[in-house]
Amino acid sequence: MARHFNNNLEQQQAPAFFVRGPSAMARLAFFSVLSLALMAADSRLQYLLSVRQTLQTLLHPLQILANAPSQLYRDAGEYFSTHDYLLSENKHLKQHALQQDIALQKLNTLALENEHLRQLLEANKTIVQTSVAAEIMHVGRDLFSRKIIVNRGGSHKIAAGEAVVDATGVIGQVTRVYPLTSEVTLITDKSLAIPVQIERNGLRAIAFGHGRDNTLDLPYLPANVDIRRGDRLVTSGIDGVYPTGLSVATVSKIGITPDSPFAHIICAPTGGVENHRQVLVVRMPNIEVQAEAELAPTLVLKAIDAQKAVKESPVKLEAKQKKPAQLNHMSKQHVHE
Amino acid sequence: MYTNKLKSIYLSILLALICLLLPWSGFALTMRPDFMLLVIIFWLIRAPNLCNVGTAWFVGLFVDLATGGIFGQYALAYTITAFFAVSYQKRLVLFNGTQQLFYVFILLFISQVSLLIIKTFAGAQFMGWTYFLPSISGVLLWFIAVMFGLDVGGRSRGN
Numbered sequence: 001m002a003r004h005f006n007n008n009l010e011q012q013q014a015p016a017f018f019v020r021g022p023s024a025m026a027r028l029a030f031f032s033v034l035s036l037a038l039m040a041a042d043s044r045l046q047y048l049l050s051v052r053q054t055l056q057t058l059l060h061p062l063q064i065l066a067n068a069p070s071q072l073y074r075d076a077g078e079y080f081s082t083h084d085y086l087l088s089e090n091k092h093l094k095q096h097a098l099q100q101d102i103a104l105q106k107l108n109t110l111a112l113e114n115e116h117l118r119q120l121l122e123a124n125k126t127i128v129q130t131s132v133a134a135e136i137m138h139v140g141r142d143l144f145s146r147k148i149i150v151n152r153g154g155s156h157k158i159a160a161g162e163a164v165v166d167a168t169g170v171i172g173q174v175t176r177v178y179p180l181t182s183e184v185t186l187i188t189d190k191s192l193a194i195p196v197q198i199e200r201n202g203l204r205a206i207a208f209g210h211g212r213d214n215t216l217d218l219p220y221l222p223a224n225v226d227i228r229r230g231d232r233l234v235t236s237g238i239d240g241v242y243p244t245g246l247s248v249a250t251v252s253k254i255g256i257t258p259d260s261p262f263a264h265i266i267c268a269p270t271g272g273v274e275n276h277r278q279v280l281v282v283r284m285p286n287i288e289v290q291a292e293a294e295l296a297p298t299l300v301l302k303a304i305d306a307q308k309a310v311k312e313s314p315v316k317l318e319a320k321q322k323k324p325a326q327l328n329h330m331s332k333q334h335v336h337e
Numbered sequence: 338m339y340t341n342k343l344k345s346i347y348l349s350i351l352l353a354l355i356c357l358l359l360p361w362s363g364f365a366l367t368m369r370p371d372f373m374l375l376v377i378i379f380w381l382i383r384a385p386n387l388c389n390v391g392t393a394w395f396v397g398l399f400v401d402l403a404t405g406g407i408f409g410q411y412a413l414a415y416t417i418t419a420f421f422a423v424s425y426q427k428r429l430v431l432f433n434g435t436q437q438l439f440y441v442f443i444l445l446f447i448s449q450v451s452l453l454i455i456k457t458f459a460g461a462q463f464m465g466w467t468y469f470l471p472s473i474s475g476v477l478l479w480f481i482a483v484m485f486g487l488d489v490g491g492r493s494r495g496n
Contacts, residue, residue, distance in 0.1 A: 027390035028420040035394065035416060038409030043459065048408055055402050059358075066358035138360035142404040143367065143468065144461035149405075176405070183405055190462060211462050 053154075056178040063181075067137060131280045132156060134164075137181060146189040146209065148172070150279060153180045161241060163282045169247035169271035170194065170235060171279060184279075187248065187269060188214050196248050197236035201226055204236050207248060207267060216249050218265035223256045225263055233267060240284055247271070342384055349376050350396060357403055367467050370475035373400050374415060374448055378441060381422040382429055382489060393419030410455050418448040437489060441479050445472040 022030075042048045132152055140147030152158050154177045162174045164184045173192060176183040185192050190211030196218075197204050203226065207216045221227070231251045237244030249267035256263050353372035361369050373396050380388035397412030404411065422429075422444055429440060449472055453463065483489060 021389075024390060024420055024423040028416060031390055031394040031416040032413060035397075035409035035413035038398075038412065039407050039455075039459075042408040052402065052408070059402060062355060063358050066355050067360055070360050139362040139366060140405060141357070141361065141366070142406050143464065144406075144456050147405065191460075 053178050057180065060180050063137070131282045132158060134158075134182075134279050134281055136277050136279060140183070145191070146186040146211070147175070148184050148186065149181050150184055150281070151181055152281060153178045153182045155179050158182050158281055159283070163242045163284070164279050165246055165282055166271050166276045166279045168276075169249075169269065170242060171269070171271040171276075173241065174281060182281075187216060187271075194242065194248060195236045195239045196233040198227060199232040199234050200228075203227070204238070205233075207233060210266070214269065215252070216267040216269060218251075218267060219262065221263050221265060223261060223263045227251055227254060227263070227265060229254060232270075243282055243284065342387060346380055346384070346387060349380070352376075354399060354403070357400065368470050368474050370471050370478045371445060371448065373397075374418065374445065375441075375475055375479060377415065377419065378422055378444055379487075379489065381419060382426060385423065385426050390416055390419045390423060406456075407459060410452065410459070413455060414448045414452040417451045418444050421447055434483065438476060438480055438483075442472060442476045445475045 038048070042052075134150040134152040137149045137151050140149065150164070158174060158177055160174050160177050160182075163170060164172045164174060170187060172184045172186040172189075173194075174182050175185040187194055187207070187209055188211070189209045192209045194207050195204065196207045205218050205221055207218055210217050216233075218227075218233075229251055233248045233250070235242040235244060235246045235248055247270045249269045251265060252268045253266040254263060255265075350373070353376040356372040377388070377393045377396050381393070393415040394412045397415035398408065400411040400415070401408050425440070429437065432440060446469070449469055453468065457463065
């Protein structure tokens, strides 16, 4: 009897009232796998770039709506700023402009002179970079990375990889471009490295973002390196991304431990990484052309010749092998000069 | 009734998204409660027939988009959190106010821990204990909302 009753119970199905589709466990498994697949597709295979761009454009009106209150507050503040403040600011700006005019006149003559001297030396012309002014919309929302979003994007001809500077120094590099906005990774981000030069003695190094706080690291420099506290780091420009000579950071702390062959150097960025609103996106024109032009043309030709020879006839390989060796020798000489 | 509830779900998610998109910076950014997750947890408790693990996943995708990280990170963290919320939903309705508050804190904490693990796998660095502040601010927000008459359902309804 009891067995019969049990059988009856087992045959009963749950009433439709309680049916909720697949169990929570099944859903968890399904959506976890889906998320993992998305992560792989996005980070390793870069399939989702266009999807992200489209969705970001759709999100743009919402973003503007969310920015509206703070924008309104700032505009109202500007509107109600006092007469005295405007007068003093105007005076200050005029003075500043005058000083910069004088410096600019000097710069023009120096540029002309520099060009002339370069012509005499038959050297390559220096590159004139163009720039686009942009305004910071908001700080990146991801707590794990240091990014900002600016209000210029693909429709303003901004491309990924361009340098971003403000009045006091380099602040970062464009890493992602959306149609109307773009994402700038700050130099303090852990994933960004920037080639620098110490202004005092011209020593070249690479500065890495520290990630956690607002500092930069200068790793891989020996403990006896000639660096003092207060040294200014400027961009070396050998990367073809950042223009030469822009201020990046000042050395704030040097730690030398006896058990490590490397000095532990910490620098503070000079650019207002977190407190300016206006920035410039600087474009280095024709990076590829510049890279080719920097090699001596004859050396390139010879290298191509040597490659052709190797491809054409494996039998003649031995005879031609002297040429690459010669080439190596020549390039070494070139470096020494 | 049914469509009304659906409408209010969508509207609340949209509002939470706008809250997320506000230009937070500095300490406010560190303190910012996870609006989207709070809204999802609320609907998971309140309307389990309309809102499920899949909803949480979908909302997580929007958060991924807004934060600009790799797609699927927040989605996975929200999915895991929603799983715990759904599997204890029937018990949760019987909890009183304080117990519910504690449970919401645990849920927020779970989402943060899973996100931290995912991000660490992707190469990020742990930034210190201030990372867990949003859980606390989130629970505070929940508490304030309940104080102002948000009906979470169950015993906390006031009797």
